[in-house]
Amino acid sequence: MGQIPKTAAEAGELRGHLEPRGKNVWRAKVYLGRGDNGTKRYVTKTIRGTKRHAEDVLAELVVEAGAGTHDVTGGTVRELAARWLEMSRTSLSPTTVREYERLLDTFILPRFGSVRLRALRPQSIDRFYAELLDNGGQGGRSLSPRSVSHVHALLRHILNQGVRWGWIASNPALRTSPPRVGRHEILTPEPKEILTLLREAERTDPDLALFVRLAAVTGARRGELCGLRWGDIDLVGGMLSITRAVIGMRKDSLMVKDTKTHAGRRISLDSETLGVLSIHHDRCVQRAAAVDSCLSDSAFVFSTEADGSRPRRPDGMSLAFIRLRRRAGVRELPLHSLRHFAATRMLDAGVPVRTVAGRLGHANAATTLNVYSHWVVASDQAAAVALGDLLRDDWADSNGESARSRSIRAPFEIPS
Numbered sequence: 001m002g003q004i005p006k007t008a009a010e011a012g013e014l015r016g017h018l019e020p021r022g023k024n025v026w027r028a029k030v031y032l033g034r035g036d037n038g039t040k041r042y043v044t045k046t047i048r049g050t051k052r053h054a055e056d057v058l059a060e061l062v063v064e065a066g067a068g069t070h071d072v073t074g075g076t077v078r079e080l081a082a083r084w085l086e087m088s089r090t091s092l093s094p095t096t097v098r099e100y101e102r103l104l105d106t107f108i109l110p111r112f113g114s115v116r117l118r119a120l121r122p123q124s125i126d127r128f129y130a131e132l133l134d135n136g137g138q139g140g141r142s143l144s145p146r147s148v149s150h151v152h153a154l155l156r157h158i159l160n161q162g163v164r165w166g167w168i169a170s171n172p173a174l175r176t177s178p179p180r181v182g183r184h185e186i187l188t189p190e191p192k193e194i195l196t197l198l199r200e201a202e203r204t205d206p207d208l209a210l211f212v213r214l215a216a217v218t219g220a221r222r223g224e225l226c227g228l229r230w231g232d233i234d235l236v237g238g239m240l241s242i243t244r245a246v247i248g249m250r251k252d253s254l255m256v257k258d259t260k261t262h263a264g265r266r267i268s269l270d271s272e273t274l275g276v277l278s279i280h281h282d283r284c285v286q287r288a289a290a291v292d293s294c295l296s297d298s299a300f301v302f303s304t305e306a307d308g309s310r311p312r313r314p315d316g317m318s319l320a321f322i323r324l325r326r327r328a329g330v331r332e333l334p335l336h337s338l339r340h341f342a343a344t345r346m347l348d349a350g351v352p353v354r355t356v357a358g359r360l361g362h363a364n365a366a367t368t369l370n371v372y373s374h375w376v377v378a379s380d381q382a383a384a385v386a387l388g389d390l391l392r393d394d395w396a397d398s399n400g401e402s403a404r405s406r407s408i409r410a411p412f413e414i415p416s
Contacts, residue, residue: 015030015031015062016028016029016030016031016058016061016062017029017058018051018054018055018058021046024048024049024050025046025047025048026046026047026048026049026051026054027044027045027046027047028044028045028046028047028054028057028058028061029042029043029044030042030043030044030058030061030062041075043061044118045057045061075116075117075167076113076114076115076116076117077108077109077112077113077114077115077117077120077158078109078113078114080117080158080159080161080162080167081104081108081109081113081158083165084157084158084161084162085097085100085101085104087161088100093247093257094247094255094257095247095248100154103150103151103154104154107132107136107151108151108154108155111128112128112155117159117162117167117168118168120159120168120172121172122172122173122175122176125155125172125173125176126176126177129148129151129152129176129177129178129179132147132148132151133145133148133179136148145179145180145181146181146184148178148179149178149179149181152173152176152178155173156171156173156174159171159172159173159174186337186340186344186371186372186374187333187334187337187340188337188340188341188344189216189330189333189337189338189341191345193330193331193333194212194216194338194341196328196329196330197212197324197325197328197330198212198213199328200324200327200328201324201328204324204327205320205324206279206280206283207280207283207302208317208320208321208324209276210276210277210280210302211225211302211317212321212324212338213273213276214240214273214277215335215338215339215342216338216341216342217269217270217273217342218240218242218267218269218342218359219338219339219341219342219343219346219359219360219361220242220267220339220361221245221336221339221361222314222317222318222335222336223245223246223247223314224242224244224245224361225301225302225317226245226246226300226302226311226312226313226314226317227242227243227244227245227246227256227300227311228240228242228300228301228302229297229298229299229300229301229308230281230284230295230296230297230298230299230300230301230308231297231298232301233277233281233301235274235277235278235281238268238269238270238271238274239266239267239268239269240266240267240269241264241265241266241267242264242265242266242267242361243258243264244256244257244258245257245258246311246312246313246314247314248313248314248315254310254311254313256311265358265359265361267359280301281295284299284301284303284308287306287307288306288307288308290306291306291307293306293307294307295307295308296308300312302317317335318334318335321334321335322335339360340372342359342360343356343360343368343371343372344372346359347372353365353368353369356368356372
C-alpha cells in the first residue's frame with residue numbers, strides 16, 4: 001500500500017509561486033514535497049483578479065499547506081487508501097480488513113492507484129464500474145451489480161476521508177452512477193425444516209443440534225455462538241450473555257474479539273433450550289474428566305478440545321450445517337438463515353422492533369427495520385387488521401342501522 005509521504009512543511013521546503021494564465025487569470029502553485037514514489041506533489045488553484053489578489057490567495061495557500069490542510073492534495077489514490085486503511089484498521093474486524101484489502105488490490109488500485117486525487121473524475125469512475133460489470137470478474141466474467149456496489153462503497157468511504165483531511169475539495173465518487181442493486185432475498189427456514197434439521201443432528205451430532213437450536217432461538221451470529229464460554233451461560237436464571245465472537249484468520253488461526261457492536265447483550269432462553277444446554281454441559285464435564293481435566297467457566301461451549309480450551313471455527317460450523325442439511329434433505333439454506341428465522345418470527349409475533357434489534361445485536365433499531373422491512377410491513381398490516389377487528393361490531397346508530405351495513409351501502413360516503 002505504500003509508506004506515508006513526508007510533507008514539504010516537515011522537510012522545511014514549503015514554497016509557492018504564481019503563473020500567469022491569461023488576462024487577470026493566475027495559477028497559484030504550492031510545493032508539498034515528494035510522494036513515496038519520489039514524485040513532486042503540489043496544490044494548485046486558478047485565481048481570477050488582479051495580481052495583488054492572486055498573491056494574497058497564494059499566501060493563504062502557503063499558510064494552509066504549512067498547517068497540513070493540503071499536505072497531500074497532490075497525492076495519489078494509493079497514498080490516500082494506505083492512510084485511510086491504517087487509520088481504520090483498529091476499528092474494523094480482521095475479516096473486514098481482509099475484504100477491503102482484497103477489493104483494493106484486485107479492483108481499485110490496479111485502475112486508480114497511481115492516479116492523482118485531483119485528476120480523479122466521476123466519468124472515469126463510471127467507466128470503471130461499467131467495465132467491472134462487463135468483464136471485471138474472475139476469468140474475464142462479468143461482475144455482479146452487488147459486487148460492483150461494494151467496490152463503489154469502499155472507494156466512496158476512502159475519498160470521503162480525503163475530503164475531511166483536505167486532500168481533495170470534493171468526492172468524485174458521490175457524483176457517479178453505480179449499478180442499482182435489488183434487495184437481497186432473505187432465505188428463511190420454515191419451523192418444520194428446523195425441526196427436521198434438529199432431529200437429524202440429534203441422531204448424528206448432538207453438539208451441532210444444540211448449535212442449530214441456539215442459532216434459531218437467539219438469532220446470534222455463528223462467530224458469537226463459537227465464542228460462548230460456560231461462564232456466559234446462566235442455567236438457573238435462563239440467560240446467556242454474548243460478549244465476544246470468534247473470527248477465522250488465515251493459516252487456520254483463530255481470533256477472539258469483542259462482538260460486532262462492541263456491546264454485550266443478555267438473551268433469555270426458553271425452558272426446552274435450557275434443558276438441552278444442561279445435557280450438553282454434563283456431556284462436556286464428562287469429556288473433560290476423561291482427559292483428567294475439569295470444565296471451567298472459561299471453557300468454550302462449542303470446542304474442538306475435550307477440556308473446552310479451543311473454540312470451534314465459524315466456517316467449520318457452516319460446513320457442518322451444509323452436510324447436516326444435505327443429510328436431512330432440507331432445501332439449500334445457509335447457516336445464517338437461522339438468524340433470519342429468529343428475526344422474522346419475532347416480528348411476526350409482534351415483538352417490538354427495539355427488542356428484536358437488541359436480541360440480534362443490532363446497534364440500533366433502524367438496522368433491523370432496514371434489513372427486515374418486508375416483515376415489519378407485514379406485521380404492521382396484521383396490526384391494522386387486529387385493531388380493526390377489535391372495533392368491528394354491529395352496533396346500531398341512532399337510526400337503527402349498523403355501522404357495518406352502512407359501510408357496505410355507501411363505502412365512499414364520508415361520515416358527518
